[in-house]
Amino acid sequence: MSFINYSSREINCKIVYYGPGLCGKTTNLQFIYKKTNPQARGKMISLATETDRTLFFDFLPLSLGDIRGFKTRFHLYTVPGQVFYDASRKLILKGVDGVVFVADSQVERMEANIESFENLRQNLAEQGYDLDTIPLVIQYNKRDLPNVVSMEELQKALNIRNVPAFEAVAPEGVGVFETLKAIAKLVLIELRKGTGG
């Protein structure tokens, strides 16, 4: 659900990074934070455990600039990927405008990817959203590691909708802004259609 304020001429949209534990969601936001002009971003908030696992969410507000005289703001959130934090994941999805699904490319995380994707479908459905229609981008992260699944196989397993998909190495920023740009675009296109929500 975007928030449009005609008085201050602002649009706010919510993007959620979803995916299995340790796939690199928080790392995506950290890289975006590091590389964004301080005027264009707010503080990054991370509610994390002592071992740096996301406990509730990470939050990063970004201003992308003007569109038709409206300031365009994106609020980026990550969910906690660990299976037992499901209740928190549901809360973060409330009011989402677009989803980035971050997959962990390592062979041994394939099952976790698929499980997380199904979990996303179910949690979206509970909020009245459909994973088959919501603005969605997929990121295949950790492409730098030796034991990765081929892109072809990953696409077959996860990208049934044939949405924009990117290879990434999040700590180095490979694919990070490409992913963000793609989801921001899809969300704005949805807004143009006037079917947003």
Place this chain on the structure above:
Amino acid sequence: MRPNLVLYEEEFNLVTDVIKRLVTSANAKVVFLVDKNGQLITSSGHTEGIDTTSLASLTAGNIAATGGLAKLIGEKEFSILFHEGEKDNIHISIIGHRVILVVIFDERSSLGLVRLRVKKSGEELEKVFAEIDNKAGTDTSGLGVDSPFAEITDDDIENLFS
């Protein structure tokens, strides 16, 4: 699915006016109005030095988490939260199940006074937001027919990233 929250000048001014009056009547330092998704709607009082965007997001997270707790024990929601600090206190309440009213106050006010004033302002805000929902009516986008976004071009979008 919820329609987009759209605030036109007129309602924005009505809402902001209620918030301004609450700062005075409750003797508060700052008052914020936040939507349940963590987006700041409006604020009034001594907002300098406060990171309003972070505050909005954390407030919504807080309300979402306590709402989850409420459901677990069979309550619908906890409509009021209160956090007491050494100097400043924070009073959070849900208005009409959809927006969150945050009042920050110190020893120049009291919990009793804040509660009393919040109740009255809450009722006023509820009316305004009911009006907003009415206006949005059956238009699921909440954007109305004259939406400026219908005209967004691919170039407009591309330019955001250049």
